[in-house]
Amino acid sequence: MGNRAVIAFVNDKGEQDKNSVGIYLHWNGGRDSVEGFLQAAKDYGFRSGSYGVARLTQVICNSFPGTLSVGVDMLKNLDCDNFDNGVYWVDQNFDIVDREYISSPNFKEQQQYPLADFVKGVKEDNDFVFDKDPYKKLAS
Template identity: 45%
Template sequence: MGNRAIITTPERELGLYLHWNGGRDTVEPLLKYCELKGYRSPKSDPGYAFARMAQVMGNFFGGTLSVGITPYTTDEAMDPGDNGIYVVDGWEIADHLRTEYDEDWKVVGMRSLEPGEEDDWHKFDDMLRAFDAAMPVGEQLGDYLFAEEVPIGEVSVGDMAYVAKYEATPTLVAVAGIGRGIVRGRDMTGIPFADLYGSGGDNLNNYLEGPTVRVLR
C-alpha cells in the first residue's frame, strides 16, 4: 500500500524510492525545488543530487521511513507499481514509465504514461511551499520561491534582487548601480551590481551575473 515511485536517470545507475507522494504533482515540484536550491543536478553529480532529493523528501515526510536510495537494476525489476518510474534529465522529467502487461498479466515491456494518467491532486506552488516549510529555517528559500525572474538587462537601480551563491541560500540585496565599463579585464557594461563587498562597481564580485535574476517588486 502506498503511492510509490522510483526516480532515476537515463544512465539507470541509482534510484530514489518514494513510498508516498509518488505522483507527478509531487515529483515535478521536488525537482524544481532542488533546482531553485542550486543543488548539483543528477546529470552533473548523480550521487550528490540523489542525496539532496532524499534530504528534501525526508524533511517533508518526517520520521525515518518512506524514502530511500538504491542501486538501479532494470526498469521491470525497479517499477514499484502505482506511479512507476520517472527518468529525469537534469532537473526535468524526460520520461515517465510504467510496466506494460498482456491480457494474462505477463510483463511485455515498459510504456510511457499518457498525460491523463498523471496525478493532479497537489498544486505546484503549494508543494514548493510545503517542501520549503519542511526545511531547516536557515535553509528555507522563503520569498525567493516566487520572486519575479527577469532578464539581467531589465534590472534597475533600487531593485531588491537575490544573489544566488553556489550551494548557499540566496541573499536579498539592493541593486546599487549598473556597470559602465571594463572591470579587471571584463566588460561589465549594463550589468547590475550591489555593494556586497565594498568598492561598488569597481569590485567584480559585486556584480549580479547570469541571463536572469530574481527580483522582489
C-alpha cells in the same frame, strides 16, 4: 499499498542506466509531488550529479516525518514496476524527461496538489537547511 515511484537520473549523455542510483518513494510518488520536489531542487540551486541526488534525497526526507517511506539504492534493486507511478527519469536540470513502468493504458497523472502550494510546503520543511542562514534554526 502506497503511492509509490522511483526517481532515476539519466547520465551526462542523457542515457538511462539501470546501474545508476535511484530514490524510492513509498508515498507522494504522483507527478505533482515529484515535480514539486524537483522544483524545490531547482529553486535551491542544486548542482547535478551525485551531489544533487544526495541533496534531493535530503529535501524529500525532510518532507516526510519518521524513518520509513524513502529509500536509495541502485535502480536495478528498487521496486520500479510498482503498480503505481513507475519510474520518473530526470535529467541534469531536474526535469522529468521520460517515464517507465506505467502499465495501465488508462493511467492518469496525479495532479491533486498545485505546484506552487506543494513547493511552498516542501520549502517550509527545508528552508532551515538551505536558506541563507541554515544554522539559525539548529541553534535555537
